[in-house]
Amino acid sequence: MQPPTAIVVSIGEELLEGRIQDTNATTFAAELLLRGFHVVAMHTVGDGPGELQELLQRLQNTVDVILTTGGLGPTEDDRVRQEVADLLGVELVSVGVDGSVDFLHQVFARFHPGTAPDFFLAQELIPQGATPLANKVGTAWGFHCTLGERAELYVLPGPPRECAATFFDGGVTEDLALRFGHHADQLVHAVLHTTGAAESVIEKPIRDYLRPGENPRIGITASAQGVTLSLLARAEPSGRSAEEILEARIAELEGKLHPFCWGRNSDTLPGVVVAALIDKGQTLALAESCTGGTLAGAITDVSGSSAVFSYGWVTYANQAKVEQLGVDAALMDDSPNAVGAVSKEVALQMAQGARRAAQSDWGIGVTGIAGPGGGSEEKPVGTVYVALAGPDGVEAVRHIRQYARGGRDFIRQKTVRDALDMLRRAMAGIPQVES
Amino acid sequence: MQPPTAIVVSIGEELLEGRIQDTNATTFAAELLLRGFHVVAMHTVGDGPGELQELLQRLQNTVDVILTTGGLGPTEDDRVRQEVADLLGVELVSVGVDGSVDFLHQVFARFHPGTAPDFFLAQELIPQGATPLANKVGTAWGFHCTLGERAELYVLPGPPRECAATFFDGGVTEDLALRFGHHADQLVHAVLHTTGAAESVIEKPIRDYLRPGENPRIGITASAQGVTLSLLARAEPSGRSAEEILEARIAELEGKLHPFCWGRNSDTLPGVVVAALIDKGQTLALAESCTGGTLAGAITDVSGSSAVFSYGWVTYANQAKVEQLGVDAALMDDSPNAVGAVSKEVALQMAQGARRAAQSDWGIGVTGIAGPGGGSEEKPVGTVYVALAGPDGVEAVRHIRQYARGGRDFIRQKTVRDALDMLRRAMAGIPQVES
Numbered sequence: 001m002q003p004p005t006a007i008v009v010s011i012g013e014e015l016l017e018g019r020i021q022d023t024n025a026t027t028f029a030a031e032l033l034l035r036g037f038h039v040v041a042m043h044t045v046g047d048g049p050g051e052l053q054e055l056l057q058r059l060q061n062t063v064d065v066i067l068t069t070g071g072l073g074p075t076e077d078d079r080v081r082q083e084v085a086d087l088l089g090v091e092l093v094s095v096g097v098d099g100s101v102d103f104l105h106q107v108f109a110r111f112h113p114g115t116a117p118d119f120f121l122a123q124e125l126i127p128q129g130a131t132p133l134a135n136k137v138g139t140a141w142g143f144h145c146t147l148g149e150r151a152e153l154y155v156l157p158g159p160p161r162e163c164a165a166t167f168f169d170g171g172v173t174e175d176l177a178l179r180f181g182h183h184a185d186q187l188v189h190a191v192l193h194t195t196g197a198a199e200s201v202i203e204k205p206i207r208d209y210l211r212p213g214e215n216p217r218i219g220i221t222a223s224a225q226g227v228t229l230s231l232l233a234r235a236e237p238s239g240r241s242a243e244e245i246l247e248a249r250i251a252e253l254e255g256k257l258h259p260f261c262w263g264r265n266s267d268t269l270p271g272v273v274v275a276a277l278i279d280k281g282q283t284l285a286l287a288e289s290c291t292g293g294t295l296a297g298a299i300t301d302v303s304g305s306s307a308v309f310s311y312g313w314v315t316y317a318n319q320a321k322v323e324q325l326g327v328d329a330a331l332m333d334d335s336p337n338a339v340g341a342v343s344k345e346v347a348l349q350m351a352q353g354a355r356r357a358a359q360s361d362w363g364i365g366v367t368g369i370a371g372p373g374g375g376s377e378e379k380p381v382g383t384v385y386v387a388l389a390g391p392d393g394v395e396a397v398r399h400i401r402q403y404a405r406g407g408r409d410f411i412r413q414k415t416v417r418d419a420l421d422m423l424r425r426a427m428a429g430i431p432q433v434e435s
Numbered sequence: 436m437q438p439p440t441a442i443v444v445s446i447g448e449e450l451l452e453g454r455i456q457d458t459n460a461t462t463f464a465a466e467l468l469l470r471g472f473h474v475v476a477m478h479t480v481g482d483g484p485g486e487l488q489e490l491l492q493r494l495q496n497t498v499d500v501i502l503t504t505g506g507l508g509p510t511e512d513d514r515v516r517q518e519v520a521d522l523l524g525v526e527l528v529s530v531g532v533d534g535s536v537d538f539l540h541q542v543f544a545r546f547h548p549g550t551a552p553d554f555f556l557a558q559e560l561i562p563q564g565a566t567p568l569a570n571k572v573g574t575a576w577g578f579h580c581t582l583g584e585r586a587e588l589y590v591l592p593g594p595p596r597e598c599a600a601t602f603f604d605g606g607v608t609e610d611l612a613l614r615f616g617h618h619a620d621q622l623v624h625a626v627l628h629t630t631g632a633a634e635s636v637i638e639k640p641i642r643d644y645l646r647p648g649e650n651p652r653i654g655i656t657a658s659a660q661g662v663t664l665s666l667l668a669r670a671e672p673s674g675r676s677a678e679e680i681l682e683a684r685i686a687e688l689e690g691k692l693h694p695f696c697w698g699r700n701s702d703t704l705p706g707v708v709v710a711a712l713i714d715k716g717q718t719l720a721l722a723e724s725c726t727g728g729t730l731a732g733a734i735t736d737v738s739g740s741s742a743v744f745s746y747g748w749v750t751y752a753n754q755a756k757v758e759q760l761g762v763d764a765a766l767m768d769d770s771p772n773a774v775g776a777v778s779k780e781v782a783l784q785m786a787q788g789a790r791r792a793a794q795s796d797w798g799i800g801v802t803g804i805a806g807p808g809g810g811s812e813e814k815p816v817g818t819v820y821v822a823l824a825g826p827d828g829v830e831a832v833r834h835i836r837q838y839a840r841g842g843r844d845f846i847r848q849k850t851v852r853d854a855l856d857m858l859r860r861a862m863a864g865i866p867q868v869e870s
Contacts, residue, residue, distance in 0.1 A: 292735025300727025
């Protein structure tokens with residue numbers, strides 16, 4: 001049986017002008033895939049009169065689900081509800097929920113003098129006969145209706161938080177499950193995250209699984225976060241479920257890629273590291289030079305990280321490394337034996353200094369040249385040392401050589417990833433990547 | 436005169452599966468806008484046989500430029516060149532550039548045993564009669580040809596670096612200028628950045644400029660970075676150039692929104708703050724609790740920031756605030772007069788402590804509750820204090836109340852923005868936002 005089809009439509013001149021990166025389309029394409037839909041296209045259109053109506057008219061008899069985002073806000077060019085009503089040949093009416101108009105008056109009064117104008121109050125209007133979709137973090141209601149012969153249309157607000165709230169918590173997921181639930185097990189999807197090896201190294205031991213026609217189909221993507229495998233499994237006529245096929249293949253992949261695999265689906269590397277620290281009851285301290293706080297930022301981005309992380313230092317200047325972390329000044333001065341601030345010795349003393357000052361189980365020290373300035377022939381831009389100091393005398397230093405042409409941001413991101421991966425490996429007893 | 440129209444088409448199942456965020460469409464929509472094109476739509480399609488051909492057939496007599504990205508790589512599902520050749524009714528032929536086949540053989544040999552297969556060598560094939568577009572950082576050639584009555588089709592590779600190299604350095608920009616150059620000054624675009632006021636507050640004094648039909652057309656976007664005004668000006672029949680019209684309106688906007696405006700176009704708030712510090716020869720130290728290093732990360736993301744920033748502390752635990760920054764422990768203990776770690780007093784002592792320890796001109800202290808845990812009735816999630824300590828006894832504390840439902844990441848991002856804005860205002864002599 002073919003999976004049901006879907007199209008995602010993004011609405012707004014700001015998208016067509018390239019002012020805003022459209023993350024909604026990507027997010028909800030992935031969510032629709034997870035629910036068993038085959039997303040066959042994405043479209044972005046402006047908010048000019050008639051543009052959306054024309055597109056919906058063309059699409060309505062070709063797909064099972066159309067999900068739109070944007071164009072529901074409180075300004076005059078937010079025309080989506082009217083366009084859909086015109087297409088259906090109905091009027092706009094109140095969502096008919098108690099207090100919906102009062103709420104808009106209150107929100108308006110918080111920021112403006114005078115009475116809320118009609119275009120602001122229009123945020124609680126939907127086409128007659130449509131089902132309201134609640135937006136619990138914003139003011140504009142979404143709605144659902146059926147178009148033409150078969151298309152279920154879900155109209156969601158554009159701000160990503162509001163779009164997500166309406167999708168997950170406003171009735172969309174339930175409605176999709178009710179209408180298409182029997183397809184959800186035809187197609188299942190999972191993502192496997194790796195760090196520590198290039199795409200070609202990851203590919204080699206699993207090449208047989210990557211051939212066209214294999215089930216699950218596997219896609220490989222390399223990014224600053226590492227190499228990601230995306231698996232899409234279909235149920236087989238033989239009766240093996242998509243879930244079963246997926247799990248079996250994931251187990252095989254994890255076996256072949258063991259030292260590199262650290263998580264699945266929505267896992268993040270900082271999240272995995274924080275969870276492991278919590279699990280072991282251990283703590284971490286950070287001393288950063290070239291990453292300048294982004295490593296601490298990645299750790300503290302994880303909710304609950306305060307249980308394992310209390311102290312971080314950003315020591316951009318040599319003097320700061322000496323004063324705050326007790327790094328030996330002679331390593332960085334003009335003397336003949338000095339190794340310079342970007343060296344394995346300084347990285348290790350930073351890690352040890354942070355660990356000692358914070359009285360933590362683990363310390364990480366990072367020093368390097370993120371560029372674009374500051375490089376030399378001996379230590380070009382992209383040269384980074386990451387050191388780890390841990391319990392029982394554990395010590396490790398990794399010398400990372402990155403492409404300067406990746407740019408400052410890329411070098412910093414990759415360094416954060418490699419530092420987290422060092423700690424992950426040390427805690428799991430996996431050998432470090434050779435450098 | 437109407438500007439020429441353009442459509443951007445992105446090709447690839449990985450986009451439709453939501454595995455990859457499509458940055459090409461946004462980037463090249465903005466580039467086309469800057470060159471005077473009105474981008475009327477974006478489409479994303481898969482790599483199934485016939486899909487692209489059908490789309491191009493439908494579009495070819497409706498727009499002036501079609502720019503596609505993706506589907507030119509070395510695998511069997513990279514079908515774009517064949518689809519275009521089929522649409523034109525021509526064969527695929529070599530680009531006809533010396534050494535183009537040898538180069539692909541060499542690249543193949545670097546990674547694989549055996550002879551390069553045809554689908555790999557196909558990367559230097561283009562439809563007969565098309566003009567090759569060089570891809571100086573990859574293996575797949577792009578190409579240009581004319582479709583139907585008027586559409587100039589530019590076919591570019593998908594990897595963003597390769598796409599950019601082909602667009603900027605492979606012949607696309609020159610060809611666009613040759614064919615449409617006389618339009619380039621018809622439409623000019625600029626962005627104005629503000630921080631410190633809600634969208635409705637920014638809108639109020641400039642409402643007359645926002646009316647439909649105004650030239651320049653102005654779009655307003657709110658994000659965690661602040662409120663952004665996007666201006667799109669057209670030349671007028673009277674002879675006033677688009678540039679002239681744009682600059683005049685920007686001057687008016689900057690006048691009316693003076694305390695809030697901090698930059699234009701590609702400016703960033705950290706970049707503006709670092710530039711101001713460099714300009715004044717002043718230095719900054721940072722003490723962060725709830726932002727956990729992301730403020731330091733934002734500053735050090737600016738190349739050259741090491742000239743003004745040497746010391747940062749992430750003091751997540753109370754003890755760390757006392758030890759590292761000299762915050763009075765009694766403010767945070769169980770005594771009746773204690774105000775707690777999340778308080779204006781502690782924020783200020785953090786700022787002062789960082790400034791003192793780093794011997795810097797400015798110190799910023801941040802303490803708050805980013806959530807989702809840790810909130811109380813008195814201090815709910817989203818409560819943040821940012822303090823600034825500066826030369827000549829300058830001191831300021833801002834109490835920020837953010838929506839907990841914005842989520843941890845949003846709260847941290849807004850806090851970073853507000854902290855940078857406090858310093859920007861203090862340096863420019865602009866009064867602080869009242870809190």
